[in-house]
Amino acid sequence: MSPAEPIVVVRGLRRVFDVSPPWLSRLIDREPRRLLKAVDGLDFTIVRGETLGLVGESGSGKSTLARMAVGLLNPSAGQVLIEGVDLAATGDRSARRAVRRRMQMIFQDPFASLNPRWRVGEIIAEPIRAFGLANGQAAAERVGELLNLVGLHPADARKFPHAFSGGQRQRIAIARAIASSPDFIVCDEPTSALDVSIQAQILNLMRDLQDRLGLTYLLITHNLAVVRFMATRVGVMYLGRLVEIGDTDALFLRPRHPYTRMLIDAVPDLSMSGRPRTPIGGEPPNPIDPPPGCPFHPRCPRAVDVCRTETPAFVDAVACHLAHGDPGWLARG
Amino acid sequence: MTGALLSVRDLEVEFATRNGPLVALDRVSFEIAPGEVLGVVGESGAGKSLTGLAIIGLLDPPGRIAGGEIRLDGARIDNLPPARMREIRGRRIGIIFQDPLTSLNPLLRIGDQLSETILAHTSLTRRQARERAIAWLGEVGIPSPEKRIDGYPHEFSGGMRQRVVIALALCAEPALVIADEPTTALDVSVQAQIIAVLKNLTRRHGAAVMLITHDMGVIAETADRVAVMYAGRIVEIGEVGQVARKPLHPYAQGLMAAIPTLEARVDRLAQIPGAMPRLSAIPRGCAFAPRCPNAFGRCVERPPLLAVGARRAACWLYEEQQEPVLAEVPP
Amino acid sequence: MSEIAAPPNAESAPPRTFIARVKDSDLLASFLSSKVTVAAGVITSVLFLAALFAPWITPTDPFDPATNFLSDSLDPPSFVAGGDPRFWLGTDDQGRDIWSAILYGLRVSLAIGFCSVLLGGAIGIGLGLISGYAGGWTDSAIMRIADVQLTFPAILIALLLDGVAHALLKSSSRDESAFGVLVVAIGLSFWVQYARTVRASTMVEKSRDYVLAARLIGLSHARILFSHILPNVMGPVLVIATINLALAIITEATLSFLGVGLPPTQPSLGTLIRIGQNFLFSGEWWIVAFPSLTLAVLVLAVNLLGDWLRDALNPRLK
Numbered sequence: 010m011s012p013a014e015p016i017v018v019v020r021g022l023r024r025v026f027d028v029s030p031p032w033l034s035r036l037i038d039r040e041p042r043r044l045l046k047a048v049d050g051l052d053f054t055i056v057r058g059e060t061l062g063l064v065g066e067s068g069s070g071k072s073t074l075a076r077m078a079v080g081l082l083n084p085s086a087g088q089v090l091i092e093g094v095d096l097a098a099t100g101d102r103s104a105r106r107a108v109r110r111r112m113q114m115i116f117q118d119p120f121a122s123l124n125p126r127w128r129v130g131e132i133i134a135e136p137i138r139a140f141g142l143a144n145g146q147a148a149a150e151r152v153g154e155l156l157n158l159v160g161l162h163p164a165d166a167r168k169f170p171h172a173f174s175g176g177q178r179q180r181i182a183i184a185r186a187i188a189s190s191p192d193f194i195v196c197d198e199p200t201s202a203l204d205v206s207i208q209a210q211i212l213n214l215m216r217d218l219q220d221r222l223g224l225t226y227l228l229i230t231h232n233l234a235v236v237r238f239m240a241t242r243v244g245v246m247y248l249g250r251l252v253e254i255g256d257t258d259a260l261f262l263r264p265r266h267p268y269t270r271m272l273i274d275a276v277p278d279l280s281m282s283g284r285p286r287t288p289i290g291g292e293p294p295n296p297i298d299p300p301p302g303c304p305f306h307p308r309c310p311r312a313v314d315v316c317r318t319e320t321p322a323f324v325d326a327v328a329c330h331l332a333h334g335d336p337g338w339l340a341r342g
Numbered sequence: 343m344t345g346a347l348l349s350v351r352d353l354e355v356e357f358a359t360r361n362g363p364l365v366a367l368d369r370v371s372f373e374i375a376p377g378e379v380l381g382v383v384g385e386s387g388a389g390k391s392l393t394g395l396a397i398i399g400l401l402d403p404p405g406r407i408a409g410g411e412i413r414l415d416g417a418r419i420d421n422l423p424p425a426r427m428r429e430i431r432g433r434r435i436g437i438i439f440q441d442p443l444t445s446l447n448p449l450l451r452i453g454d455q456l457s458e459t460i461l462a463h464t465s466l467t468r469r470q471a472r473e474r475a476i477a478w479l480g481e482v483g484i485p486s487p488e489k490r491i492d493g494y495p496h497e498f499s500g501g502m503r504q505r506v507v508i509a510l511a512l513c514a515e516p517a518l519v520i521a522d523e524p525t526t527a528l529d530v531s532v533q534a535q536i537i538a539v540l541k542n543l544t545r546r547h548g549a550a551v552m553l554i555t556h557d558m559g560v561i562a563e564t565a566d567r568v569a570v571m572y573a574g575r576i577v578e579i580g581e582v583g584q585v586a587r588k589p590l591h592p593y594a595q596g597l598m599a600a601i602p603t604l605e606a607r608v609d610r611l612a613q614i615p616g617a618m619p620r621l622s623a624i625p626r627g628c629a630f631a632p633r634c635p636n637a638f639g640r641c642v643e644r645p646p647l648l649a650v651g652a653r654r655a656a657c658w659l660y661e662e663q664q665e666p667v668l669a670e671v672p673p
Numbered sequence: 674m675s676e677i678a679a680p681p682n683a684e685s686a687p688p689r690t691f692i693a694r695v696k697d698s699d700l701l702a703s704f705l706s707s708k709v710t711v712a713a714g715v716i717t718s719v720l721f722l723a724a725l726f727a728p729w730i731t732p733t734d735p736f737d738p739a740t741n742f743l744s745d746s747l748d749p750p751s752f753v754a755g756g757d758p759r760f761w762l763g764t765d766d767q768g769r770d771i772w773s774a775i776l777y778g779l780r781v782s783l784a785i786g787f788c789s790v791l792l793g794g795a796i797g798i799g800l801g802l803i804s805g806y807a808g809g810w811t812d813s814a815i816m817r818i819a820d821v822q823l824t825f826p827a828i829l830i831a832l833l834l835d836g837v838a839h840a841l842l843k844s845s846s847r848d849e850s851a852f853g854v855l856v857v858a859i860g861l862s863f864w865v866q867y868a869r870t871v872r873a874s875t876m877v878e879k880s881r882d883y884v885l886a887a888r889l890i891g892l893s894h895a896r897i898l899f900s901h902i903l904p905n906v907m908g909p910v911l912v913i914a915t916i917n918l919a920l921a922i923i924t925e926a927t928l929s930f931l932g933v934g935l936p937p938t939q940p941s942l943g944t945l946i947r948i949g950q951n952f953l954f955s956g957e958w959w960i961v962a963f964p965s966l967t968l969a970v971l972v973l974a975v976n977l978l979g980d981w982l983r984d985a986l987n988p989r990l991k
Contacts, residue, residue, distance in 0.1 A: 066529040066530055066531060067529050076885075079889055080889070081885055081888060081889060105891075106891060109889070109890060109891045113889065114885075114886065114889055116882040116885070116886065117882075118882060121881045121882045121883065122882035122883055122885075122886060123883055124883040124901055124904075124905070125905065126904035126905055127901075127904075135887070135890065136890045139890045139891065139892060140890070174617055175386075176617060177617075185886070189890070204385035204386055204556065204618075205385065205556065205558070205597060205600050205601055206385060206596060206597055206600045206613065206614045206617075207385075207617065208600070208602075209600035209601075209602075209611040209612065209613040209614075210613045212602070212611055213610055213611055213613055216609075216610070231529070231530055232530075232602075233530075233604065234601070234602040234603055234604055235602055237602060237603070237604050237605075237607060238602040238607065238608065238611060257607060258606070258607065261604060271531060272530065272531065273604065274534075275530050275531050275533065275534045276530075276559065276604055277534075277557075277559030277560060277562055277563045278559075278562065278563070279558060279559055279562050279586055279598075279601060279603060280586075280587065280603070290535075291531075292499050292500075292501050292502075292529070292531070292532055293529055293531070293532075360702060
């Protein structure tokens with residue numbers, strides 16, 4: 010087997026938003042600057058052909074990360090390298106243009122991600138035309154193929170998005186995402202706005218396309234069950250940092266960070282098997298005013314003194330003082 | 343029948359359009375016993391929110407109740423004048439909506455909103471109402487309630503706001519609470535907390551709950567019985583554990599099979615082909631027949647809710663037999 | 674891998690033609706549901722067509738000096754005692770047929786109205802798009818200019834621009850350029866409304882996912898602005914344009930009435946009213962009455978259409 014090559018490398022990624030009151034108010038009211046650390050030091054890689062799932066709640070920074078991963082937002086520090094090319098660096102424009110072709114994004118809201126005034130065929134053909142891949146009749150044929158591939162009909166190209174249901178629109182969005190034959194697709198909550206039975210169709214479609222076209226996914230979601238189905242590796246984000254990352258099976262069977270355990274326990278037990286669950290506490294904190302030390306310590310049932318003062322380093326794929334050097338600690342009482 | 347707190351019989355709701363009336367709820371019937379939690383689950387367009395709105399009399403035109411009866415404690419409430427309905431709302435039926443931002447008036451303090459509601463439905467003095475409000479805030483788990491009672495909604499987080507909304511719904515001690523997607527707008531770790539608050543409080547105060555949501559997980563945690571809705575009809579109703587683990591109706595079976603779980607990684611999620619029909623295109627007979635793997639000749643006629651033991655399913659497969667029929671789901 | 678495909682969706686009907694979509698649309702139904710709106714629509718169409726086909730409808734060309742005879746001057750309308758059956762609405766002091774003059778004047782008024790709306794609209798939409806999309810200093814600068822302009826009444830601005838233009842141009846070319854000057858003056862006095870509305874809509878649209886999808890594939894900002902955002906902000910623009918048309922016509926009429934608009938050789942309705950006003954108290958009422966009536970009816974009808982459009986396109990009222 011050839012060594013797995015990383016397609017995406019994220020190094021020391023940081024993104025800070027300035028949410029200070031306007032300059033004049035600050036002057037008059039003597040208010041301090043306020044900085045929101047949306048992403049505070051992320052390091053991970055994504056290997057070709059895998060699906061990395063990133064889970065987190067509000068304030069975790071996952072949406073900011075998604076935008077940075079496709080170059081829609083520039084980092085404040087650190088890098089995102091797609092196939093070795095840094096999107097935020099000024100410089101080789103043609104290299105950046107070439108890399109743009111290799112990546113795409115599927116958005117959460119199927120009603121907002123398609124231009125309501127454009128016909129479906131034009132929407133799907135846009136990346137094809139923008140990258141100069143085909144024109145005129147050839148482009149139209151490719152659009153027809155893509156529509157078939159996602160389970161719609163080539164004649165649908167003449168219609169407008171409002172003629173379609175949410176699930177169908179998400180299929181159109183997927184067709185647009187694969188139109189330029191990318192290697193890497195960032196999926197930002199792709200099924201959160203869809204009904205359960207439609208979600209199943211779309212997730213199956215995404216996995217089938219991944220097998221068929223050799224795609225690599227970065228799947229961002231708050232839904233652990235979706236990540237269980239889709240991802241080969243899972244990373245858990247809290248307040249802009251990765252707190253744990255690992256193979257899906259291992260992470261779900263033996264979580265090492267208390268927050269991961271909390272998220273798993275929060276998923277309702279449909280089979281009503283009566284599995285033991287630790288109670289949940291507190292709410293996701295405000296990223297403008299994070300707690301000192303480990304950001305999770307106010308909610309952590311196992312917090313000790315060091316947790317309140319020192320931020321745990323991300324070592325051995327987990328950021329927890331108590332987990333370091335003791336992989337099975339959480340499973341014990 | 344007797345003893346039911348809420349009884350809905352053959353409820354029909356339609357919308358007047360240019361091309362004729364559209365039937366949105368087609369003879370929906372169910373009951374809620376006092377203190378019971380009934381979950382109403384369905385996908386978007388199934389009509390579950392509409393059912394809640396019809397019960398509390400908040401159907402906006404062009405929608406209207408076109409038939410059937412709604413009885414609260416034996417007395418009809420679907421044909422009451424708006425003034426009477428307003429009295430019932432709050433005093434006898436509490437309401438929790440999905441978005442706490444719009445349920446709470448952003449210009450009023452939390453304490454004022456609670457006190458107003460308490461005063462409107464009881465005969466306490468202002469002072470007593472305020473103390474009662476503080477007590478309620480404590481019950482729903484807001485820390486330091488005597489300090490936070492004078493806060494404005496925007497000073498609370500999403501989960502805290504929804505707790506306030508629960509307090510608002512329960513402070514007049516209604517017999518029934520209708521909760522429409524109470525946790526959908528909240529973070530995952532907060533959802534579990536809010537569900538626990540809702541469940542404990544309603545149990546403690548003896549209120550029944552009609553819990554409307556698309557999230558079967560929430561219902562599995564909270565409800566005693568569940569009604570599954572599809573295209574404006576109830577297709578299955580029964581005790582929640584049985585419906586969740588061994589659903590009878592092919593749609594319920596497909597729905598449960600399609601939900602991803604934390605169990606070991608599978609290659610494929612079971613999916614139901616097609617999509618729920620639009621209101622203007624509901625097929626004659628059984629609404630689910632075009633998508634059903636077990637459809638047969640009888641399905642051109644709409645099945646009523648047939649009894650299968652203690653449960654009921656609207657499916658001709660159960661006309662004779664009383665055992666669950668397994669759907670042909672790909673392995 | 675036929676598992677990927679969802680079975681053909683029964684609701685996925687074949688695409689409908691434009692005519693079918695129009696016939697079935699809510700817009701048409703709302704239009705037809707109000708008698709007042711239909712009446713306004715009919716009147717506006719009649720006036721437009723009359724103006725368009727003026728050379729073929731009118732018995733005379735009132736601005737061709739060869740066809741006017743002073744002997745015919747000041748004849749009352751044909752249905753009044755002393756009237757000449759050739760001139761349905763009477764003649765003015767130059768012997769021009771009022772009916773013809775009205776139709777030709779309508780032409781000029783409508784032409785100026787449309788052109789100035791187009792000019793003001795183009796400037797306003799352009800600046801609104803740029804302002805809303807760019808944000809920051811650009812947005813502040815443009816909006817401050819807009820705010821300053823809003824402190825002056827539009828008529829005053831039009832007067833000012835008109836005066837400046839007249840001062841700059843040679844007096845000999847003043848008459849020919851009057852049309853252009855008026856269009857520019859009125860257009861420039863009205864751009865702010867478009868800019869503000871478009872700016873607000875642009876600010877909403879620019880953060881929507883479909884714009885992000887376009888930025889993702891590296892499209893230039895100009896391309897995104899004009900092919901993606903512009904079609905989505907045009908809705909309110911149509912309403913403003915309709916109401917603006919009425920305003921533009923009135924403004925032109927006012928300017929012409931004040932004597933700074935079109936010359937008498939190429940009169941608009943406003944000029945006719947001015948001319949007619951001189952004769953009002955000597956008893957020749959028809960010279961001022963009929964052009965005024967026409968102007969009032971036109972502006973009212975266009976305003977009513979604008980009101981209907983605004984309510985019909987307002988998603989909140991649905």
